[in-house]
Amino acid sequence: MVKRPDRRTENTQLRAFSASQNLLNQADGSAKFDLGETSVMVSVVGPAEVQLRDEKMDEATVEVVVRSAVGVSTTTEKLQEQLLRTAVEPVILGGMMPRTLVQIVVQIIKDDGSVLAAAVNGITLALLDAGIPMKFMTAAMTCMIDRVSKDIVMDPTSEELENASSVHMFAFDNLNKTPHVLLSDSSGQFSQEQYFECHDRCYEAADKVQGFLRVAVESKKQKEYQQTVNE
Amino acid sequence: MVNKELKPSINEGDFVLAALNEKRRVDGRGIYDVRSLQISFGADYGQVEIQLGRTRVAAKVSAKVERPRNDKPTEGILLFNTEISPMACPTFEAGSRSEEEVLISRIIEKSLRRSRAIDTEGLCIVAGEKVWEIRVDLHFLDHDGNLVDCAGIAAITALSHFRRPDVTVVGEEVTIHPIDQRNPVPLSIHHLPICVSFAFFDQGQLLVVDPNYLEEKLKQGSMVITMNIHKEICALSKAGGIPLEMDQVLRCSQIALVKVTETTEQIQKALETDKASRKKAASSGAK
Numbered sequence: 001m002v003k004r005p006d007r008r009t010e011n012t013q014l015r016a017f018s019a020s021q022n023l024l025n026q027a028d029g030s031a032k033f034d035l036g037e038t039s040v041m042v043s044v045v046g047p048a049e050v051q052l053r054d055e056k057m058d059e060a061t062v063e064v065v066v067r068s069a070v071g072v073s074t075t076t077e078k079l080q081e082q083l084l085r086t087a088v089e090p091v092i093l094g095g096m097m098p099r100t101l102v103q104i105v106v107q108i109i110k111d112d113g114s115v116l117a118a119a120v121n122g123i124t125l126a127l128l129d130a131g132i133p134m135k136f137m138t139a140a141m142t143c144m145i146d147r148v149s150k151d152i153v154m155d156p157t158s159e160e161l162e163n164a165s166s167v168h169m170f171a172f173d174n175l176n177k178t179p180h181v182l183l184s185d186s187s188g189q190f191s192q193e194q195y196f197e198c199h200d201r202c203y204e205a206a207d208k209v210q211g212f213l214r215v216a217v218e219s220k221k222q223k224e225y226q227q228t229v230n231e
Numbered sequence: 232m233v234n235k236e237l238k239p240s241i242n243e244g245d246f247v248l249a250a251l252n253e254k255r256r257v258d259g260r261g262i263y264d265v266r267s268l269q270i271s272f273g274a275d276y277g278q279v280e281i282q283l284g285r286t287r288v289a290a291k292v293s294a295k296v297e298r299p300r301n302d303k304p305t306e307g308i309l310l311f312n313t314e315i316s317p318m319a320c321p322t323f324e325a326g327s328r329s330e331e332e333v334l335i336s337r338i339i340e341k342s343l344r345r346s347r348a349i350d351t352e353g354l355c356i357v358a359g360e361k362v363w364e365i366r367v368d369l370h371f372l373d374h375d376g377n378l379v380d381c382a383g384i385a386a387i388t389a390l391s392h393f394r395r396p397d398v399t400v401v402g403e404e405v406t407i408h409p410i411d412q413r414n415p416v417p418l419s420i421h422h423l424p425i426c427v428s429f430a431f432f433d434q435g436q437l438l439v440v441d442p443n444y445l446e447e448k449l450k451q452g453s454m455v456i457t458m459n460i461h462k463e464i465c466a467l468s469k470a471g472g473i474p475l476e477m478d479q480v481l482r483c484s485q486i487a488l489v490k491v492t493e494t495t496e497q498i499q500k501a502l503e504t505d506k507a508s509r510k511k512a513a514s515s516g517a518k
């Protein structure tokens with residue numbers, strides 16, 4: 001039993017997930033993903049016309065734009081854009097849509113820790129909503145190692161992150177029975193054992209996220225089916 | 232960087248005009264009808280999402296202590312960020328600012344900063360050294376026409392909702408109390424400026440209030456009047472387009488007053504409801 005600032009009782013306890021899809025009209029696909037108070041809105045447009053200089057002859061160009069909740073875009077956002085793009089590009093079946101653009105815009109509504117993981121989960125849902133062909137679904141989770149207790153704390157809030165000696169974010173696929181890492185982003189000082197331990201914990205947590213994503217999409221499809229049946 | 236803007240087809244244009252000539256709009260509204268307004272508040276103070284029909288704008292207000300400007304040592308700083316991301320509409324590019332964006336930015340600045348809606352003198356902590364810098368970040372989520380009005384409502388609602396940390400100054404010593412130690416303090420807001428947009432068609436003969444995306448693309452002229460419920464015009468923007476006669480402008484200002492009164496009532500009701508629910512949550516949480 002641990003006392004965490006947002007009333008969670010275990011280090012392994014994750015915050016409440018919440019997701020909604022198809023919120024925006026201008027975008028081809030959109031999704032909102034919440035991890036507790038962290039909230040991220042993602043929009044996807046594609047396949048769309050691409051600028052000649054970005055055109056790829058044999059596959060789609062993937063562009064990610066990240067906008068933070070407060071302030072203008074800085075190098076932090078540029079780094080997040082690059083991380084997300086390199087993670088998501090291999091997931092999208094770009095070869096089916098050569099010389100086109102898939103533009104993903106991530107708007108951070110509130111950052112209370114684990115914002116990059118929320119973005120990855122939101123992107124998965126938004127790509128599904130847009131009907132962009134993908135190889136698999138990705139789910140991500142963050143954990144940190146506490147500076148004092150050396151415990152692994154899952155899904156930390158920004159208040160908890162202030163006491164971290166290292167922070168780790170992992171994104172996994174849902175294709176294999178064993179963990180296959182799609183994206184790993186770690187910062188701070190940590191040992192090999194700590195890193196692998198975090199990897200295993202995040203895999204368990206990401207599994208739960210996968211389950212949640214599945215439920216979210218299934219219920220959305222149910223609703224859509226009801227609407228077409230009722231017409 | 233996605234497609235260049237596709238103009239609406241001639242058919243669509245003719246249809247919209249024919250409907251307007253019969254005093255009807257394609258989405259079923261009357262020509263003076265504003266779309267339904269939905270206001271939702273986030274967990275933090277100063278976090279608001281406004282929906283005007285299908286147009287969505289989110290606003291987030293934050294405060295920081297900064298040095299004041301050299302020419303205004305006793306005034307706080309008010310900043311607006313109105314960068315439009317491609318989320319609102321793929322035709323907005325991530326890097327460059329289009330003419331539309333610049334116009335929206337200028338109208339928001341004129342309506343909220345120049346009209347002195349927020350008391351900047353009250354944001355001073357130590358003259359010449361420390362003042363509050365209030366930052367309003369506007370996120371344009373969905374563009375279905377009339378981003379200006381939606382953004383204006385989002386900004387002023389968020390500013391009215393926001394609470395900044397309490398400060399005590401003893402001589403040269405400044406203590407900024409964290410939000411969990413002392414209740415945060417609202418900003419001093421003199422009045423609520425609300426923008427009302429008009430679009431004109433057919434050489435200025437036909438007008439609509441609160442144009443949607445299609446009407447905006449087909450309009451020949453436009454005007455934005457920013458007013459408050461005290462019948463004061465805070466800003467008037469008529470940037471090009473079909474020239475209007477003076478009595479048309481006056482008539483628009485009368486229409487704007489009605490809309491501003493309705494909108495102000497809705498905003499104040501939403502703020503009251505949110506205040507009550509926060510109070511209830513705090514008292515039940517304290518038990």
